[in-house]
Amino acid sequence: MRTFLGAALAVLIAAQAMAQSPRHCVTDIRGNQICSTRAGQCALDRYKVAWCAPENGTAMKDRYDEVVCGAGVCITDARSGEIFCASQSGGATSTDPSGKTQCEGGCVPASNASCRRMTQN
Numbered sequence: 548m549r550t551f552l553g554a555a556l557a558v559l560i561a562a563q564a565m566a567q568s569p570r571h572c573v574t575d576i577r578g579n580q581i582c583s584t585r586a587g588q589c590a591l592d593r594y595k596v597a598w599c600a601p602e603n604g605t606a607m608k609d610r611y612d613e614v615v616c617g618a619g620v621c622i623t624d625a626r627s628g629e630i631f632c633a634s635q636s637g638g639a640t641s642t643d644p645s646g647k648t649q650c651e652g653g654c655v656p657a658s659n660a661s662c663r664r665m666t667q668n
Contacts, residue, residue: 573597581665589665590614598662603637606662615657624648630657 572582576595583589589599590606592614600606600616609615609630617632622640624631626647633640635652642648 575665597665598659599665600662601636604661605632605657607657609657613659614662615659616662617655617657618661619651621657622648622650631655632657632661 570586571584571588572580573589573591574580574595575591575597579597581589581597581599583599584602587605587607588602589597590608591597592608593612598606598614598616601618604616604618605621606614606616607621607630610628615621615630617630617634618636619633619638620640621630621632622642623629625642631640631648631650631654632638633650633652634655635650638651640648640650640654648654
């Protein structure tokens with residue numbers, strides 16, 4: 548029992564350390580470090596305000612330097628330059644040989660409305 552509790556505690560500490568990994572964090576204009584559970588979940592806008600996607604989503608800047616998000620992985624369409632995301636939480640995206648974007652659960656345009664503005668408590 549003691550070994551199990553020790554192992555569980557070690558996993559929790561490791562998971563928390565990973566969530567605080569510098570590659571999972573952005574630093575806003577006020578110097579606050581905003582961290583997410585995985586890389587690519589948060590991004591800074593042109594004013595250095597932090598925006599984060601839903602738990603299994605992606606945040607990235609569009610061609611107008613605006614932060615947009617989606618529920619799943621997002622990808623820039625090679626043909627249009629628009630960003631599309633998998634509509635399914637944590638869903639994957641890919642590009643087929645003809646250059647067409649494909650998304651798990653269907654593709655939806657990334658939007659700022661799918662992001663949440665992060666502030667330090």
